[in-house]
Amino acid sequence: MQDRRTRSILADIVRVYIEAGEPVSSRSISKRYEEALSPATIRNIMADLEDAGYLYQPHTSAGRVPTAAAYRFFAQEIAAQATLSLEDREWIRRELAAAANSTEMTERAGHVLAEVSSGLGIIVSPPMVKTVLEHARMWLLPDNRVVVVLISPGGTTRDKILHPNRHFTQIELDRTAEFLNAHYAGWTLGAIREDLLSKLASDRERYDGLVRNALTLCDPAILGEDSGGQLHVEGAAQIAASPDLADQTQLRELLAAIEEKHRLVALLNACIDAPEPVHVQIGVKEITSAGENLALISAPYLRNEEVQGTLGVLGPTRMRYERAMTAVAYVAQLFSEALSKR
Numbered sequence: 001m002q003d004r005r006t007r008s009i010l011a012d013i014v015r016v017y018i019e020a021g022e023p024v025s026s027r028s029i030s031k032r033y034e035e036a037l038s039p040a041t042i043r044n045i046m047a048d049l050e051d052a053g054y055l056y057q058p059h060t061s062a063g064r065v066p067t068a069a070a071y072r073f074f075a076q077e078i079a080a081q082a083t084l085s086l087e088d089r090e091w092i093r094r095e096l097a098a099a100a101n102s103t104e105m106t107e108r109a110g111h112v113l114a115e116v117s118s119g120l121g122i123i124v125s126p127p128m129v130k131t132v133l134e135h136a137r138m139w140l141l142p143d144n145r146v147v148v149v150l151i152s153p154g155g156t157t158r159d160k161i162l163h164p165n166r167h168f169t170q171i172e173l174d175r176t177a178e179f180l181n182a183h184y185a186g187w188t189l190g191a192i193r194e195d196l197l198s199k200l201a202s203d204r205e206r207y208d209g210l211v212r213n214a215l216t217l218c219d220p221a222i223l224g225e226d227s228g229g230q231l232h233v234e235g236a237a238q239i240a241a242s243p244d245l246a247d248q249t250q251l252r253e254l255l256a257a258i259e260e261k262h263r264l265v266a267l268l269n270a271c272i273d274a275p276e277p278v279h280v281q282i283g284v285k286e287i288t289s290a291g292e293n294l295a296l297i298s299a300p301y302l303r304n305e306e307v308q309g310t311l312g313v314l315g316p317t318r319m320r321y322e323r324a325m326t327a328v329a330y331v332a333q334l335f336s337e338a339l340s341k342r
Contacts, residue, residue, distance in 0.1 A: 023063035075280040084326035114235025116327040119315020121234040129190035138173035244316035253288040268310040299332040303339035
């Protein structure tokens, strides 16, 4: 693979297969070259690539098909150098700019990512501990349960019904919400918890009642069943219709994994610390046996230089990597810019 011509031919084979979905012949590749390369020369190179594990031949008379190693080479060496087309840049910016709030922005981003990958568009929102508080509201229910509503910048709302160990009055709930709104607007729930614990440790007599109430009602560990973050998915119908996922058993497993969601959240969160800005995983067996025919492309998004969550696409390995990878990077950039402005 150190030979420039061999790398170029492999890249062309992957491109042709992605476009057509049919085994690639040596003749179809030779037509793409300005320099005179005979089909026989290309056949020899294809045979070497097959021996090296980059191609396979489904039938003796057929052309070659890329393996996972070929897709990995293409994504890391070829698509990683691509730039987003002007048309896609304008379309993505227009789509996201039209969002009225962060919830709508998430929906639009998911739709964009699903369309560029012919698969799933996935956004993992920040886990509860990283939720930024703009305004809190609390209500007492007749059976002594408490409804806690947290509103974040941009209008994102999270609510939770709690079963506290002690009974609260509505007056206590109002005072606790007022305290949080007055002192902690713009803070993450994790930072709020740390500060409340610090206040208790330094001046328990002064802060005991109100701060303990706030800790009970606004602790991310209590509010957040989604410790890894909430998941938004678009495109389940089109990935189900993909000809590359024709096996009905595998398709049912994949759709079940999408419904369960926690496996997708764990998978994307595991990619946050990847060294490359856009991470590509060819073969995603962590979620389903159908995963060997899938590729995951993901990128983190930030708020003021701090990672908030991840977004990406999960689609067939026969995917337009250059378009999908550049779109994922651009959507992550726009998400980061929007979050940092709030």
